[in-house]
Amino acid sequence: xxxxxxxxxxxxxxxxxxxxxxxxxxxxxxxxxxxxxxxxxxxxxxxxxxxxxxxxxxxxxxxxxxxxxxxxxxxxxxxxxxxxxxxxxxxxxxxxxxxxxxxxxxxxxxxxxxxxxxxxxxxxxxxxxxxxxxxxxxxxxxxxxxxxxxxxxxxxxxxxxxxxxxxxxxxxxxxxxxxxxxxxxxxxxxxxxxxxxxxxxxxxxxxxxxxxxxxxxxxxxxxxxxxxxxxxxxxxxxxxxxxxxxxxxxxxxxxxxxxxxxxxxxxxxxxxxxxxxxxxxxxxxxxxxxxxxxxxxxxxxxxxxxxxxxxxxxxxxxxxxxxx
Numbered sequence: 001x002x003x004x005x006x007x008x009x010x011x012x013x014x015x016x017x018x019x020x021x022x023x024x025x026x027x028x029x030x031x032x033x034x035x036x037x038x039x040x041x042x043x044x045x046x047x048x049x050x051x052x053x054x055x056x057x058x059x060x061x062x063x064x065x066x067x068x069x070x071x072x073x074x075x076x077x078x079x080x081x082x083x084x085x086x087x088x089x090x091x092x093x094x095x096x097x098x099x100x101x102x103x104x105x106x107x108x109x110x111x112x113x114x115x116x117x118x119x120x121x122x123x124x125x126x127x128x129x130x131x132x133x134x135x136x137x138x139x140x141x142x143x144x145x146x147x148x149x150x151x152x153x154x155x156x157x158x159x160x161x162x163x164x165x166x167x168x169x170x171x172x173x174x175x176x177x178x179x180x181x182x183x184x185x186x187x188x189x190x191x192x193x194x195x196x197x198x199x200x201x202x203x204x205x206x207x208x209x210x211x212x213x214x215x216x217x218x219x220x221x222x223x224x225x226x227x228x229x230x231x232x233x234x235x236x237x238x239x240x241x242x243x244x245x246x247x248x249x250x251x252x253x254x255x256x257x258x259x260x261x262x263x264x265x266x267x268x269x270x271x272x273x274x275x276x277x278x279x280x281x282x283x284x285x286x287x288x289x290x291x292x293x294x295x296x297x298x299x300x301x302x303x304x305x306x307x308x309x310x311x312x313x314x315x316x317x318x319x320x321x322x323x324x
Contacts, residue, residue, distance in 0.1 A: 008038075008040045008041050008043070008044035009044045009047065009048070011035065011041065011044065012041065012044035012045045012047070012048040013048055015032055015035065015045070015048075016045075016048050016049075018032075019032060019272055024198075024263065024266070025197070025198060025199050026259060026260055026263055029259065029263050029274075030259065030280075032274070033259075033274055033275060033276075033277065033280070034277075036274060037277065045315075046311060046315075049311070049312055049314050049315055050312070106118075106119070106138055106140075106156070109140035109155050109156060110140070113140035113141060113142055113155055114141060114142045114143045115133070115135060115140065115141050115142075115143065116135070116139065116140040116141075117135035117136065117137060117138065117139050117140075117157070118137075118138065119137055119138045119267075119268065119269070119270050120137055120268050120269060120270070120291060120293070121137060121291075122134060122135060122136060122137065122246075122291075123135040125141075125143075127143055127145065127150065128145065128150070128170070130163060130164045130166055130170070131150060131161065131162070131163050131164070131170075131172070132161070132162045133152075133159055133160070133161045134159065134160045134161075134247060135157065135158075135159050136157055136158035136159065136160075136195075136246050136267075137157070137158075137246075137267050137268045137290075137291070138156070138157050138267060139154075139156060139157025139158050139159060140154075140155040140156050140157060141153060141154055141155060141159060142155060145170065147170070148170050148171060149170050149171050149172075149173055150170045150171070150172050150173070151173050151174075151175070152172070152173070152174045152175070153174075153175050153176065154174065154175070154176035154194055154196055155176075156196060156198075157195075157196065158193070158194065158195040158196070158244075158246070159193070159194055160191075160192070160193045160243070160244055160247060161174075161190075161191070161192050161193075161194075162190075162191050163187055163188070163189050163190050163191075163192075163208070164189060165188060165189030165208070166189075171186065171187075171188055172185075172186065172187045172188070172190075173185070173186050174186075174187075174192075174194065176194065176196045176201060177196075178196055178197075178198055178199065178200060178201055179198075179199065179231055181214070181215065181231065182214075183201055183212065183213070183214045183229060184212070184213040184214070185203070185210050185211070185212050185213075186210070186211045186213075187208060187209060187210040187211070188208075188209075189207075189208045189209075190205060190206075190207060190208030190209060190210050191205070191206040191207040191208065191243075192204070192205050192206070192208075192210055193206070193243075193244045199230065199231075200228055200229055200230040200231075201228070201229045202226065202227075202228045202229075203221065203226065203227050203228075203229070204225075204226040204240045204244065205221040205222070205223070205224065205225050205226070205240070206224055206240065206243060207224075208222075209221065209222045210222075212227070212229075212234075214229050214233070214234065215233050215234075217233065217234065219234055219237075221237070224239055224240050224241065225237045225238070225239065225240060226238050226239070226240040245290070246290055249289060249290055249291050250287055250288070250289070250290060251264060251265060251268075251287070251288045251289070251290040251296065252286075252287050252288075253284045253285055253286055253287075253288065254285055255283050255284075255285060256283065256284050256285075257280070257281060257282070257283060257284075258275055258279055258280060258281070258282040258283070258284055258304070258306075258318065259275045259280045261284050261300075262274070262275050262318060265288070265290070265293050265296055265297070266293075268290050268291055268293045269293035269294070269316075270314065271313065271314030271315055271316070272314065272315050272316070273293075273297075273316045273317075273318065274315070274316070274317045274318070275317070275318045275319075276317060276318065276319035276320065278319060278320040279304075279306050279318055279319055279320045282304055282305075282306070282320075284300070284303060284304060285303075286299070286303055288300070297316065297318070300318065305320060305321045306318050306319060306320060306321055307319055307320075307321045307322075
């Protein structure tokens, strides 16, 4: 392996980790697309995907051989134990050790959060007779019900909540953090959708009131209003009408750039959906099944002059059809 190959492989590993941390910003995805244009980088990326597929097979291998995992659970892996593992399982042992390294906070939240929805799934949570939550794809929350207050922390992703007004209900305090900035949302009754996309947070209020505290400022949302918070502070409020489309399993596009559409669809599918440079500025309209992303991709190919290229189960590229 040349030094250039090693650099490309290291970059590919970085991108794999970066793109697994949902949600991914449109700017990050465009930088990835630009990096992928180089043949050397593309070859390195395919190798990383092959390695990841091997790791998945090794995890299945571990389930079939529990003695391997039992040995690996020891606090300190002795040289004798390592040699024993190598003798039994061959070179796959070392690959397995690499596979055990935690690389995704999504996987971490799936284990540690009070409630979590995996990629491509939703979850409904009844916290009390007054409070019900719906978690969108790849989302996680912690909850704490204590006396007169219900505290929620949105760790990642998107939730919709319905807090009914009533004499016996607890006040709600919802917090979330992006780019080391904390948001607090207080309410005594509301229907609210909160989406933390990593570089900001979008709040959509459909009913009731919610007091937002952010960057040493406060704002009261009421009625049907939506606002986006970023590192620059509060954005402008705008009216919002219907409930979020994902609650009905829909991804609705209206004059949406193909790169933005694929980035949104990628939230519901494991792996990477990339867009070739020649197709990035295409615009799309339509209603697509969010929780059936492969079906949505097939519909996309029937709506636009594009073709869908599959490079293994984890990587899909959308490019301009040759006869377009």
